[in-house]
Amino acid sequence: MKLRRVKEQDTSVADGMSATARVDPRTKDLTKRLEPGDIAVINHEDIDRVSAEALVGCRPKAVVNAARSISGRYPNLGPEILVNAGIPLIDGVGEEIMSKVTEGESLTIEGGRLLLGDELVGEGTVQTSEQVSADMTEAEAGMSVVLESFVTNTIEYIRKERDLLLDRVGVPHVRTKIEGRQVLIVVRGYHYKEDLAMLKPYIREYRPILIGVDGGADAILEAGQVPDMIVGDMDSVSDKALSCGAELVVHAYRDGRAPGLERLQELGVECVVFPATGTSEDVAMLLADDKGANLIVAVGTHDTLIEFLDKGRKGMASTFLTRLRVGSKLIDAKGVSRLYRQRISNLQMTLLALAGLLAVLVALAATAAGQTLFGLVAANFDGVISWVRHLFGGSSAG
DSSP: OHHHHHHHHHHHHHHOEEEEEEEOSOHHHHTTTOOTTOEEEEOOSSOOHHHHHHHHHHOOSEEEESSOSOOSSSOOSHHHHHHHTTOOEEEOOOTTHHHHSOTTOEEEEETTEEEETTEEEEEOEEOOHHHHHHHHHHHHHTHHHHHHHHHHHHHHHHHHSHIIIIIOTTOOOOSSOOTTSEEEEEESOTTHHHHHHHTHHHHHHHOOEEEEETTHHHHHHHTTOOOSEEEEOSSSSOHHHHTSSOEEEEEEOTTSOOTTHHHHHHHTOOOEEEEOSSOHHHHHHHHHHHTTOSEEEEESOOOSHHHHHHTOSTTHHHHHHHHHHTTTTEEEHHHHHHHOOOOOOHHHHHHHHHHHHHHHHHHHHTSHHHHHHHHHHHHHHHHHHHHHHHHHHHHHHO
């Protein structure tokens, strides 16, 4: 079925399609405004799984990638997700397409050719399932080089952040009281929406500290909760989330530069700066651990080798080490679904008993004996009411 769908997709591209172009070199920014039926124009080498799932969720007519969707560095999962979803992927068009196509223009795709009116503005390769499989096989063969690089980056991170990882030096003071509490850290990663929905009973019962990592803060708001803290470089979080009252911790470079700080100053909100190498995901975990959290529950974070590599940057070595550092407290949301069982409250037990009693009464009312019984009870009840009225009426007369 998948192969048939892909072949139909290739035919539709060959026949030609036209739609409104949405252009952005950053896929995560583009998906915020991408509408169903648009053509997404991106510049994303090695499309990762999270980006691909976000694109599929927007239901574009096609995806045009200026870069190579699979460079061969490692077997990234994104292109396969797009192709299997029936979304045409035109690959390796060249970076000049980002300036030749303007947001909102009508872009036409014929095979691998891109046209603005009658003008040819770019040409790439239409990816098929067979081509993606071949590229993935080739990428898997080069995994040893990537692993060596990953190990090297890990050693470099240990050297740079030894004080932070081992001695906890450099963690800033925050006003949010974390000590002795459970902490739920939300990253907009794999299946974060499903995991958050699954954790609603846990959140309602244990009321953990809610920490959103950049766009994870918006995910918390979408789930009907309010984050207690937002950690990140603040580039992919909405103004609504930044103004919700959560404590803001800006992830800065080790030299103190914090690109996101200017945005917060413009909004007029207070924040704490946390200079550290690595990712904002790491900063959130290290902060929760340092401030005394007794359990850290992670949603949307990375826990397998392919997920680390799929993030596509050197900083993921820090995430691997951070997980080792806080491992005794850390549990993945998918594990919570198996370990956690909601306790039944007294109110729930009372409602259950009342529902059972009501079912019995309804069953009795459907029988002749039950109707007779209810008639006798009603008659006696009327007699009691008449006696009470007579008693109080007599007292008044007296």
